Amino acid sequence: MVIKRSFGERLFDGANVIFLIMLSVVTIYPFLYVLFASLSDPAWVVQMRGLIWYPKDITLEAYKLVFANPAILTGYANTLFYVIVGTALNILMTSLGAYALSRESVMWKNPIMFLIVFTMFFNGGLIPTYLLVNNLGLLDSRWALIIPSAMSAYNLIIMRTSFQGIPVSLEESAKLDGANDFTVLFRIVLPLSMPVVAVMILFYGVGHWNSWFNALIYLRTRDLYPLQLILREILITNSTDSMMTGVGGADKMPIGETIKYATIIVATIPILLLYPFLQKYFVKGVMIGAIKG
Known part of the structure; x- marks a missing residue:
């Protein structure tokens, strides 16, 4: 009709x-x-x-000069490490926390949830966080960019709400067959929650890819710098001279400008290529995590 x-x-x-x-x-x-x-x-x-x-x-001269710069390649390798290892740890920690807080039988789950939500509005600030990272011996190491941000309270709430929508009967049936909580989580709950897991991968992955401030604060060794910190140096401090070896003096200023543009494209394209594969889960995953309070 x-x-x-x-x-x-x-x-x-x-x-x-x-x-x-x-x-x-x-x-x-x-x-x-x-x-x-x-x-x-x-x-x-x-x-x-x-x-x-x-x-x-x-x-393509600007791109040739960008990829000839060893700092760009090192930054790429470091960023891939931070994204892959960091996102894997994020998903693991968020899944464990969300599963525990979504079960009715867990004691003190409401006070614990209150404390987690509390951290979204109030935190110690930059200086106490820096002192904590320093006292843990993480300063100037890769783990300084991964462990302190191992879990997001906001993402935990989304995943917890999604887990609460899975029928309890599935968990009870699995436990009658001898499954423990880890089996239920990794073989039942997570496979049924792939849309929200894909959204978490996108959120955490983009966050790690774009992160530069934590690296600026915690890292001193240039070999550990992520790509975004290298990009910041190129754009803000105009440090393009190292890429223009062999370029004539009159051509340095023009090619220096195009190097900045090329570096932005090089730093942006990978995450743009990832997004289409996860986009179909994006709306569904967020809506699943937002249906129930």
């Missing part, structure tokens, strides 16, 4: 489409600007004033 829509409904839908198209353009264009500038002739980019709608005189 075809439902006849009124003029007002069609006008409203048309206005929504136009608004969303404009919002998409405003959101996507800055990335396209950086991409086009990184591929264009450096002299043209420096002289250009205003918007860039296409790359001119396409060249």
Whole structure:
């Protein structure tokens, strides 16, 4: 049956489409600007004033110089380590905590949940956290970026709410067959909660990929720097001279600008490629974790 829509409904839908198209353009264009500038002739980019709608005189010289910089490759390797190991630890800790707090038989779960939520609004601050990391012997080590952020209270609440939606009868049946809590969690609860797990992977993974402040505070050895901290140095302190060995003096300033754009693209593309694989779980996972209070 075809439902006849009124003029007002069609006008409203048309206005929504136009608004969303404009919002998409405003959101996507800055990335396209950086991409086009990184591929264009450096002299043209420096002289250009205003918007860039296409790359001119396409060249990959900036990308060659970026990947020739050992600091970029080391930063990439470090960031991949932080993302993979950190996200795995995040998922493990969040799953364990969420499972325990979602079971009705756990004692003191409400006071514990209150203390966890309390940390979302009040915390010790930067200096006590730094002193704690230092006293634990984690300063200037990879673990300083992983262990202190092993679990997010917000993500724990989302996963706990999702686990509460799984029928208790499944757990009871498994335990009658001799399963313990770890078996129930890893073989029943987590497989049934893959949408919310995918969302957690996205949240934690993006957080680790974009993190630079903790590295700035806790790390002293440059060989441990993540990619985002290297990117910060290039963009803020203009430290591009090390990438321009062999470039003439007159060409250094233009190529230095395109190196900045190319570095941004190199640091952004991997996480953009990951998102489409998890996007289909995103809305479902968040909605599952938000249905019940």
